[in-house]
Amino acid sequence: MKKLVLKNDWMGKSPIIRIEFLYEFELKELVKQFPGCNWDTKKKVWWVSYEDSKLSEMLQYFKGKVWLDYSELRKLELPKTFSELPVMADFLAIEISKFEDWLRNKRYSESTVKTYRDAVSIFLRFLENKPIEEIDNHDLERFNKEYILARGYSGSYQNQVVNGIKLFFKNRRGVKFNPEIVYRPKRQKILPNVLSKEEVKIILDSHQNLKHRAMLSLIYSCGLRRSELLNLKITDVDSKRRFLIIRQSKGKKDRLVPLSPKILELLRSYFKIFKPSVYLFEGHRSIGKYSEKSLESVLKQALVKSGIKKPVTLHWLRHSYATHLLERGTDLRYIQELLGHNSSKTTEIYTHVSIQNLGKIWSPFDDL
Structure with a gap:
């Protein structure tokens, strides 16, 4: 019988149970379907959150399917902060x-x-x-x-x-907490993750499936958020004027984003084959919109096929779109409108990752 080995591990400060096994596609699919199971791209391992009841749940789920080796799994004496909270009254x-x-x-x-x-x-x-x-x-x-x-x-x-x-x-209750009671952390100044144009092309070209390629390409070519892509309807594509209408996105705002001739050609090819009914991208078995989890899976598959090891997320494509626009000389005010930012300060962060000017800086090391 096939075997899964369970071990203790940590995800940051949270205890987890590692699930190790010799790779087989069917076994991987079985593990993936266990409730709460996740894949860690860095550790290259499947895992679930550690709870005292988790082992019994896994024994019940995998009973008669695989053998669980939990000889290395220790029961943890967790601090109070990890204890299960009481049920809501x-x-x-x-x-x-x-x-x-x-x-x-x-x-x-x-x-x-x-x-x-x-x-x-x-x-x-x-x-x-x-x-x-x-x-x-x-x-x-x-x-x-x-x-x-x-x-x-x-x-x-x-x-x-x-x-x-x-x-x-x-x-x-009309009660207002004193905001000074809980000290607010300083807002972290984290630079956006940006891919090179070559890396973006490799990712977008990795899928043979036309729908998958069209979804990832549209996110990058228009700088879309995940929810914006999934909420798009067929009527939001203005092919004659070559515009995409983003309706009621973050901040309850509509905005227009230009569509390139290349992405329009790709969308037309996609539409002829898949013939969506209401939403531009619909699920495999229904006319409802494509699910967030499935879209995340599309990107993960693209990364595996492309061989890119970076922990790329869908938002990286949006960041890359903005940065590449800036490097081509697009004014920050236009980029702000295209991304749907309320404040120009939000858009200005891309100036810190653009290589347009940084690449021209001379290093004194070259004179040594």
Whole structure:
């Protein structure tokens, strides 16, 4: 019988269970379908989050299919920060549901609704279902210290969580947390990841499947976010004027992006073969829009075929689009409009990764 070897490991500060096995396509597909299973591109291993109940779940799932060797898997005495939080009380779940309705009525995006809902849920569960009227600033400070910081979560995550909690209490109970209680981390100045034009071409040309190639090509050629690509409808392509209409994207804004003759030709070829009904890119078995997970898989397959070892994400293609425009002399104000940025400061970050001017700088080392 085929064998899986389970071992302890860590993903940053989070404990995980490594799943090791001799590669077989069918076995890989079986492992991939286990709930919560992930592939680490750096360690080249499948893994799941460590929980005390995870082994019994895996034994049940793989029973009669493969043999699990867990002789090297140790039970961890996890700190309190990794302990399972209590189940949400019904009276608090009702409050969170009302908060979600309020956010949607205010036209917050679904991703923001989910982020804020999850933040409030974790906070209230961390406080062991403490009644809302008894919660104060000290509880928020303790949550930040013992949950967010103890788990090593990022500064951006901390800001999202705190914002969601503050908005919940302001809305549901008229309580406003003192923003000075929880010290906000300084915003990290992280440079965008950019691929060379040669690397982009290799990635885009790696797929023989016309739909897959068209999706990745459109993201790069128009600088699209993942959600923007997936929400595109057939009617959003203005082939006569050679424009793509991005509707109600981040910040609830519409914008126009020019379509190159090459991408239009590729889209026409794709359309003739796949004949989408409503969305420009639809799922294999339905007229619904293509899923985020499937799109991520398309990129992963392209990276494997291209041999590029960098941890490329879909957003790298958007960053590369902006940087390559800048290197060709496009004004930053136009790039800002094309990307849909509210502030020019957001767009200015691409000046730090453009090789147009940096490449001209003389190094004194050459004179040694």
